[in-house]
Amino acid sequence: MPVHTVKESYVDVLVIGAGPSGLMCAHALVRAGENVRIIDQRRVHLHFMAGHADGIQPRTIESYALADRLLREGSQMHMATFYHPSANGGIERTGRTADVPAPTARFPFKVTLNQGAIEAIFIDSMAAMGLEVERPVVPASIQLATDESVLKNPHSYATTVVLRNLAAEPDQADTEMVHAKYVVGADGAHSWIRKSFNINMDGAQTDFIWGVIDITPTTDFPDIRNRTAIHSHNGSCMIIPREGDVVRLYVQVDPSDVLDPMTDRVDKARVSPEKLLQTAKKTFWPYKIHAEKFDWWTIYIIGQRVAAQFAVHERVFIAGDACHTHSPKAGQGMNASMSDTHNLAWKLAYVLRGWADLSLLETYEFERRKYAQELIEFDKQFSALFSGKPRTQNNQDGVSHEQFLDAFNAYGGFTSGIGVQYGASPITNAQHQHLASNLVIGERMLPHVFIRAADAHPFNIQDMLPADTRFKLLVFAGDTGDPCARSRLQKLADELEMADSFYVRFGGRDPTQVFDLITVSSATKERADYTDVPPMCRTHWSKVLLDDTDMFGRAGGRGYDTYGIDSVKGAIVVVRPDGYVGVVASIDNIADLDAYFGGFM
Structure with missing residues (x-):
């Protein structure tokens, strides 16, 4: 049995969650020479697992000085193609365009690579600087100081987090009390940090249900290596080419096939990757697609939510999926998550060094929450267009190719990250x-x-x-x-x-x-x-x-x-x-x- 003793430690920044957002934060801080720790509940990191997020947008490639390995290992998407119902009842190609309709992009394409490999880029770089992810470690409790003098002193250890080591050896202490100046909760959509401070997620769930499968296909479909949006009489599908010969398919699912009639919730037992591929085959007709195995699969209901606040007294912050959730098909989740902590990390460093007042940290929520709200509004429109029935001779109220293409191009600057603009604040002044x-x-x-x-x-x-x-x-x-x-x-x-x-x-x-x-x-x-x-x-x-x-x-x-x-x-x-x-x-x-x-x- 583990030893039930409690050791105490001190750290400037404790990052909870070693997904892309948390790794971005910890990497930036250790690179800046700051005192940081990062914990994660997973026993192994996703490098040994397939699936999850996979798309890196042009602005993300520009931002983080780790582009060389990303470009070497990933697959590049330069062209997007569109298919719509044809007169014979199948589908036909209606157009091709640049996948990144943003002319000022330095990297005018997206890169796809499995999340584990993306995380490995950060983990390996951090290891070279002496920082490792501590795993499997989970937070058990968190307490924030209530004394105003403590909260307003940027160098005080205003938070106390009790951590549990889930793999403690019999002669090791399994509990640690960490005193931190700042805590960053990058702990996912079911964020423990967010729930600990009773921060609401504002938004709603849609009626759109999608399945995802990663396969190495055998197919006669000519655009299998392009990002492709298919609208068919059988539903919609999106193709995302991945590293090597792998392809990801997002497949629209009929709610009646996956919802439990008693609870009205998704029942994963009602669906399988084989069933998702069968649905895709109907959508692809007259083209054929086949796969011998499935690298990864999942199913989800599209929901769009934003946290009511991103920070608590500028001492505890949430980032990534902990503060905004949306559909994955526009490739925003991982990119938005990393951009959150890219925005936050340098501000934490300035306050820790005594170069800036605590008020600088207020600009994190000001800038990133506004962006998240804009992202949700975009996602509502894009998801509705993509999940809607196609316009045909018998359905003039459906989504036309022109409507979808116009939206695709109009939002190109936003989805690529190139057109993100932060509003007026102490660090953004447009006077001249x-x-x-x-x-x-x-x-x-x-x-x-x-x-x-x-x-x-x-x-x-x-x-x-x-x-x-x-x-x-x-x-x-x-x-x-x-x-x-x-x-x-x-x-x-x-x-x-x-x-x-x-x-x-x-x-x-x-x-x-x-x-x-x-x-x-x-x-x-x-x-x-x-x-x-x-x-x-x-x-x-x-x-x-x-x-x-x-x-x-x-x-x-x-x-x-x-x-x-x-x-x-x-x-x-x-x-x-x-x-x-x-x-x-x-x-x-x-x-x-x-x-x-x-x-x-």
Whole structure:
């Protein structure tokens, strides 16, 4: 029998749940050098299991500096196809289009890979930094301080969580009392954290029931390797190509086939993967599809809900499925979940380091709850269109191909993550939007290729904006070969060095640990030198870029135009640690930046 003694420990952040959202949070915090622990009730991680979430959207690929392995292991979806009932009673293709209708996407495709493999990318990276998921460990109780002085002290251990080790050896303590400054509940749709604080999930359940099967098919269907939406007289189906030869089918199910008539609840015993494939075969006709085995399967009712709150006193947070649930067919669940904690992690780091007040953490719920509500509204419309009966000669009230395609394209920016925009807050200020008219403040920084002044090496600007908890100060200085532009840049450098500037006030002994300053000149590579830029504005030789093409004219150039920045007046673009544009200011007036950073740091 395990030893029933209680040990005590202290940690800055305790993450509960090692799914994609929790792993994103823990990975970001340990990478930032913060004191974090992550627990999970599963004895093994999903790397050894098939199924679950599988789609990574373009914005997610951009965000997390782990794209290389994801692109190497996953399958890419570049094209989407659509099928509708044909005159002969079967289905026929009605169109093809880009799977990601978002022209500014750096990666204009989705990547599919099983959730276990995606989790493994984070787990392996964390292990290299000395952090392991503790499993199987579950929370048994949580207590939040009630003393206002404790809650308002960002460095106090305001939460106490009792953990149970489900696999404790006979000579090990099976219970631990953890004192944490902050707790992140990334513990799924049935979140223990959410229920512990009586946080309601607002929303409703639909009448749409879907089954999911992962198979390696034998088929004559020509679009089996494209994301495909099929509307048929027999119901709807979506095809998601997966890694290798695997394909995922989402199959619409007749409620009468799966609901228990006594309870009106889904009875999984009434359905099987074989039955789901039989339903799919009817939907695919006149094409044939067959599979010898099933890697994974499940069944679900579409529900759309958002938690009434995402935080408790800015000490306990919920993220991912714990605070929003919706249908999986638009590929939003895992992406939205990881984006939640991508948004939260850098803010926790700033408060833990004493760089920002607790109020910064209020922007997590402000930004992510609004997004979740927008996601639910989208999901309601998309699910209804996808699950609805197709329009035919005998059913003019049904969903037409044009309706579905219009919705698919209209929501492309949202579903890809590219068009997500955060509203006005202390960290998002659109007062001077006109200085960079095409960089939408509150949206992610647009990708573009610039070249390094020192050696003409081309770089996508996003590769110079890693999620390393630093604010990026992009100084678009104009033509640094021009004496007037150099004079303005020198004036900026002098102002940044003043004791009362935001750069010195909030940068501490080494401002480069807080701010990463990159100068972008409009001078040409033939005559520009990186030494044209004052030392203050080139903290390293690699931090001076040119808005010019590479040596063969294949990439780069016209960056000022792309961003809507005047090539003479220039501008300063501040990119938040999560890659979103926070504010734009004039080179001639850094008082605006003093006010911006002074609002939360």
